[in-house]
Amino acid sequence: MQQFDVVIIGGGPIGIACGLEAKKQGLSYIIIEKGPIVNSLFNYPVNMQFFSSSEKLEIDEIPFISKEAKPKRNEALEYYRRIVTSNQLNIHLFEKVIDTKKDGDIFKVLTDKDEYTAKNVVVATGFYDLPNRINVPGEDLPKVSHYYNDPHFYASQKLVVVGASNSAIDAALECWRKGAEVTLVIRGPEVGPRVKYWVRPDIINRIEEGSIKAYYNSTVKEIRPHEIVLDTPEGEITMANDFVLALTGYMPNFSFLEKLGIALSKDPKRLPNYDPETMETNIKGLFLAGVICGGMETHKWFIENSRIHAPIIMNTLKQRLGLKE
Template sequence: MDYFDVVIVGGGPIGIACGLEAQKNGLSYVIIEKGPIVNSLFNYPVNMQFFSSSDLLEIDNIPFISNEAKPKRNEALEYYRRIVTNNALKINLFETVENVKKVDSGFEVQTNKQTYGASYTIIATGFYDIPNLLDIPGEDLDKVSHYYKDPHFYASQKLAVIGASNSAIDAALECYRKGAEVTLIIREPEVGQRVKYWVRPDIINRIEEGSIKAYFNSNVKEILPHTILVDTPEGTIELENDFVLALTGYQPNFGFLEKLGVQLSDDGKRLPQYNKETMETNVEGLYLAGVICGGMETHKWFIENSRIHAPMIMNSILAKK
């Protein structure tokens, strides 16, 4: 069994930042990522543009140069990939962590390929793997997806987009411009206030001119093979439909955290317990980094405000050693 000072679970930007800090401080480490480098970013929509400017997405003061002030997905993939390769970071890709056990000497981290020993473990797994389900009949039909990739797929189709956040609004606009007949179903009375400020006027104008149909204060009641049933303030209506994008958000793997012994708040936010000075959880030697720290409040932590977690954690580990 290979043994490391630190095992980092998750190879996204914050997991990479933790690896860089461990390497700079002479700690042995390995990053374990279940997919390619920055797997979550890789699975973002192909045309996605970040809300943050490129300088706020930088880690370890490594410059991020993009064509526009706010970089796009492909530029971010290139940036983080080059950091990994140029710094020869030890990262094991396409390997899934199945269990983390606390033992006398630290931790045993079991994956689908092998078991690692570690004095300390960092969980930096983000939140993009588990969608918030609608829990309605028909949600398991093939025409329903909780992830959006490319607008070309929906050209000339009747597409229902459920949600009012950035992901839903981006998908609605892109697919409309590729020739889809787009209908937005939004449970709130308006488009989300957190939608990117340069995008929100666009979607509002498209709705007002009738290019995109929107039902506010509404919920999808049932998804059928060729239609959807929508509860609206005027009653239930049935709409012809080819595809549904249920972009209602995502959540961290709370079951995994609980299995590790991390205490979660019982107020609905499911906030994990950790020391805000060190990022260490109630389990000694187990740390959290990145968006996973926000529980259900996934909008609270981003790359730009959680990159500081890496040096905080490493300072704590060095102090213990």
């Protein structure tokens, strides 16, 4: 069994930043990622463009050069992959953490491939794994997806997109431009206010001209193999439908956090308990980094404002372990 100063769970940008900082501080470490490098970014839509500019996505002051001011998914994948490989980070890919328990002062981390012990653990697992379900009959039909990838798939199809934030609006516009007949179902009275500022006018214009149909203050009531039923201010509407993209957001794996013993707030925000000065949770030696710190408030933390978690955590560990420069 291998023992480390710190095991980092999650190989996204912040997990990679933690690995870089651990290496810099002379800590023995391992990053464990259940998928490929930056698994969450890999599962983003193929044409996705970040809201942030490239310098705000940089970690460890390593320059991120992109063709446009706001980089796209493929550029981010290249950037983070090169960081991992050129720095020879100790990262285990396609290895899923099954359980983590503390025995005295040592953590035991069990994966589907191996077992590790560590003096400390950092959880940097993000929030893209579990979609917010709409909980209606037919949601588990094969025609329904909570993730969007490539607009070509929906060409010439009757597509309903549920949601009003960036992922839903991007999907609606891209699929419409590839020839899909797109209908937006929006729970509130308008397109989400946090939609990218250069995209929001585009979707509003498409709706106003009738290219994309939008139902505001509406919800999905039922999904059938060839139809969808909507609950709208005008009453119940049934329409022909081929595919549904339920892009209503995602959430952290709260059951995993609770299994680790991390306390969560009782309100709907489900904020995890941690000290912002050290990022340590209510479990000594167990730290949080990245978006997962925000609980259900997934819009509060991004790469650009959570990359500071890596030096905060690793400096804390260096001091505790008494390592010298």
